[in-house]
Amino acid sequence: MTALSPTVPATVRSALTRRQRNVGGIVLHVSLIAAMLFTLLVLFTLIGQILVEGIPMFRERGTAFITGTIGSEPTKIGVWPGLYGSFFIGMGVIVLAFPIGIASAIYLEEYAHHGRLTRFIQINIRNLAGVPAVIYGVLGLVIFVDWLKPITNGESVIAASLTLAVLVLPIIIITASEAIRSVPQGLREAGYGVGATKWEVTRDHVLPYAAPGILTGMVLSIARALGEAAPLILVGAITGLLPRTSLTEKFTALPILIYNWSGRPSKDGAVSWENAAAGAALLLLALVFVFNVFAVILRTRYERKRIGL
Amino acid sequence: MRAVFLGAALVSILIAALIVYVLSRGTVDFLREIDLSQLFDTGWFPRRDRFDISTLLVASVIMGSIAMVVAVPAGLGTAIYLSEYARPRVRAVVKPIIEVLAGIPSVVVGYFALRFIHPQFVDRFFDPTSNKSMLAGGIGIGILVIPIMASISEDALRAVPGSLREASYGVGARKSTTTVKIVLPAAVSGLVAASIIAVSRAIGETMVATMAGGPDGSGTFTKFPLEPGLTLTAAMTNAAGGTDQAIKGASFNVLFFLGLVLFLITLFLNLIGDRFVQRVRNRY
Numbered sequence: 001m002t003a004l005s006p007t008v009p010a011t012v013r014s015a016l017t018r019r020q021r022n023v024g025g026i027v028l029h030v031s032l033i034a035a036m037l038f039t040l041l042v043l044f045t046l047i048g049q050i051l052v053e054g055i056p057m058f059r060e061r062g063t064a065f066i067t068g069t070i071g072s073e074p075t076k077i078g079v080w081p082g083l084y085g086s087f088f089i090g091m092g093v094i095v096l097a098f099p100i101g102i103a104s105a106i107y108l109e110e111y112a113h114h115g116r117l118t119r120f121i122q123i124n125i126r127n128l129a130g131v132p133a134v135i136y137g138v139l140g141l142v143i144f145v146d147w148l149k150p151i152t153n154g155e156s157v158i159a160a161s162l163t164l165a166v167l168v169l170p171i172i173i174i175t176a177s178e179a180i181r182s183v184p185q186g187l188r189e190a191g192y193g194v195g196a197t198k199w200e201v202t203r204d205h206v207l208p209y210a211a212p213g214i215l216t217g218m219v220l221s222i223a224r225a226l227g228e229a230a231p232l233i234l235v236g237a238i239t240g241l242l243p244r245t246s247l248t249e250k251f252t253a254l255p256i257l258i259y260n261w262s263g264r265p266s267k268d269g270a271v272s273w274e275n276a277a278a279g280a281a282l283l284l285l286a287l288v289f290v291f292n293v294f295a296v297i298l299r300t301r302y303e304r305k306r307i308g309l
Numbered sequence: 310m311r312a313v314f315l316g317a318a319l320v321s322i323l324i325a326a327l328i329v330y331v332l333s334r335g336t337v338d339f340l341r342e343i344d345l346s347q348l349f350d351t352g353w354f355p356r357r358d359r360f361d362i363s364t365l366l367v368a369s370v371i372m373g374s375i376a377m378v379v380a381v382p383a384g385l386g387t388a389i390y391l392s393e394y395a396r397p398r399v400r401a402v403v404k405p406i407i408e409v410l411a412g413i414p415s416v417v418v419g420y421f422a423l424r425f426i427h428p429q430f431v432d433r434f435f436d437p438t439s440n441k442s443m444l445a446g447g448i449g450i451g452i453l454v455i456p457i458m459a460s461i462s463e464d465a466l467r468a469v470p471g472s473l474r475e476a477s478y479g480v481g482a483r484k485s486t487t488t489v490k491i492v493l494p495a496a497v498s499g500l501v502a503a504s505i506i507a508v509s510r511a512i513g514e515t516m517v518a519t520m521a522g523g524p525d526g527s528g529t530f531t532k533f534p535l536e537p538g539l540t541l542t543a544a545m546t547n548a549a550g551g552t553d554q555a556i557k558g559a560s561f562n563v564l565f566f567l568g569l570v571l572f573l574i575t576l577f578l579n580l581i582g583d584r585f586v587q588r589v590r591n592r593y
Contacts, residue, residue: 025485032394035386036403039459042383042452043410049425050417103317111311112318125321130506130579131572132513134542135328138568141549142331166324173321199310227414230515230542234549255416262420262520274424281417292412296405
């Protein structure tokens with residue numbers, strides 16, 4: 001660096017040579033980090049609160065909290081009816097929404113012509129995915145509880161699982177479509193080249209290649225269905241006493257127990273309703289996390305495989 | 310095989326048609342049962358045939374706004390940090406954590422809002438009148454919406470071509486200048502889309518609004534965030550839950566009317582949001 005000529009005024013000299021401090025840049029950087037830390041802090045506080053309040057319930061009740069039934073004393077209750085309801089809701093989603101969702105995705109990506117109908121179906125599915133869950137509850141209340149009463153016997157687990165199957169259908173179609181779309185075109189052309197029919201190419205080449213992606217979407221949709229509470233309130237999930245668990249009678253589910261127990265006034269005793277709600281929330285979070293982690297692992301493995309690692 | 314797959318794809322159209330049919334039919338029933346002036350009576354008391362829709366709309370707007378005050382800075386800031394500033398290793402850790410946040414069921418956030426945000430934050434710094442408040446509900450909804458905001462925004466930022474950033478660095482711009490003057494304007498459609506979709510989710514969110522934000526069953530008109538307020542969605546769960554469904558009258562049929570209002574609001578927001586997303590896709 002050559003020194004500035006001595007004739008340059010001091011102010012100019014200082015402006016050119018002093019250390020530059022980028023105040024705006026630092027402020028931006030710090031606020032961005034703060035935003036990210038806030039997001040993380042919220043998550044950890046939430047999980048911490050659930051753990052702190054929920055663990056006493058497990059300590060007090062042990063496995064009886066899982067196998068016991070719901071009742072009117074927080075020290076004597078368990079979540080079994082909720083687990084029962086949630087399990088069959090998950091099964092309903094698997095049996096009903098998966099086949100229809102994947103078949104729709106196959107139609108849209110492999111069979112459909114690029115016409116008005118296809119575009120309409122696609123726009124419609126995107127909009128369905130944005131419809132609030134509570135509206136699916138209204139739909140379930142009218143169609144599955146009222147119209148299809150002979151099949152579902154009114155407010156039952158069957159009606160609830162049909163409702164949630166409808167709710168997650170758009171999500172399954174969208175994720176499966178993306179997975180099928182990412183299959184290289186060459187794979188299909190190779191199949192057609194040796195004389196395979198469209199269905200043979202789809203079945204033997206496209207679907208196996210897209211399988212991990214489709215599976216990821218399916219796992220996430222189960223997690224979503226297990227956590228939904230609003231539609232279940234609408235189709236008549238029971239919040240009070242439940243004499244026995246049955247597919248065709250009154251039902252409850254894990255999220256409904258959390259909803260109901262959260263709102264009950266605190267009681268003196270070893271554990272209160274607050275602990276009961278947190279205990280149920282802990283179970284639900286654990287279930288949803290297992291499904292989510294499973295989905296993340298599936299996706300990572302599948303991405304690795306594609307780039308040949 | 311083609312017919313089978315087409316049949317499956319048409320199921321989604323059937324669902325959409327049924328939603329519109331069920332909501333419209335119930336709305337017509339409801340509007341026949343009541344006098345239109347009852348929609349502008351004071352307060353929301355369905356059992357006493359007072360259905361003041363503005364009570365619900367105001368509560369929905371207030372909770373939605375509080376939610377956005379939480380979700381936009383947190384979600385957008387996280388997205389900009391992850392896309393522009395974070396090292397790959399930080400990103401690899403933070404991104405899955407945010408996906409975990411996205412997977413938390415709304416009922417769990419509702420519990421958190423009712424049992425933590427209200428007593429530990431709202432009660433501590435303000436003087437609320439009840440054990441529920443629109444402030445606690447709104448913050449809870451905001452937390453629920455952060456991941457949606459973050460992930461759509463980050464997609465939009467990452468869609469901005471690297472060459473734009475390099476050109477900016479090439480003329481001597483700083484990282485902060487490049488981010489604010491080049492990357493954000495280029496991604497603005499996507500960021501607007503993220504906010505609109507987040508608003509739509511916030512308005513449609515039910516459990517947090519019911520558990521932490523609203524009074525049970527009925528509510529007076531209020532616009533103070535420290536008081537509990539009944540949103541459109543909370544009024545819907547109240548109309549269906551707790552009532553004996555053998556008695557079907559206006560206080561039950563109002564469910565369909567509210568459903569239709571909510572459906573139209575969210576559909577409108579989603580369609581606009583979608584249009585902005587498309588604009589990003591077409592540009593790069």
